[in-house]
Amino acid sequence: MWLNIDGVNILIDPGPGSLVRIFERGFDTRDIDVIVVSHRHLDHCADLNSVVESASESKKNPKDMLVCPSDVVEGEDPILLKYLRKALREYKYIGENVEIPYKNIKILGTVKHIHQGAETYGIEFHSKNKKVIYVPCGRFYEGMLEGYSENADLMVFNTTFPVKTEGYYHLSAQDVEVMLHRYKPKKAVITHFSIAMLKADPEKIAARLSRKTGLPVIAAYDGMRIDF
Structure with missing residues (x-):
């Protein structure tokens, strides 16, 4: 996802094929200000290193910031390769109730998600006039009904299943309905x-x-652009 909020370009979860898709859609990696990774599973970060190398022009022009859980960069099995560490000026680790200022916006860590094998948190992006919420993967639990902001301009849900599915740590459309009402x-x-x-x-x-909640709900598709 490429988010532009008050002139700041944020790339969210550069999964497989992200680098190719960026150029296919007419974007330029050098325009990225901040990269955000919600969690270390490959469907959300497989292209992180490729994007970082491209965006920084092979480290010659480091990008401003990577925002992510600590296990994306640290520990025994980090996602970001060591030789690319200097391609980013700052590393900010997300967590519950963490606020990260950047230029005229704030990036907020909110609700801790239950997601097997990966540290995962909800993420919000606030500017003076806009509020965007990104709800990453995770198994639904009652705690997810507290901690996110109400009445956001845009709320994006990783919605993996149409109905609750046992044994998986992902949201269903039924879970999303509950969160939309809230x-x-x-x-x-x-x-x-x-x-x-x-x-x-x-x-x-x-x-x-949309019918059940009275709210406008859109299903994403490849290349979709949305105003908010």
């Missing part, structure tokens, strides 16, 4: 679909969520 964003997007979700038709799921 947080009431002005606009919502569902994304991160499993095969089961694709077979159920994400657009139909989004329409159903």
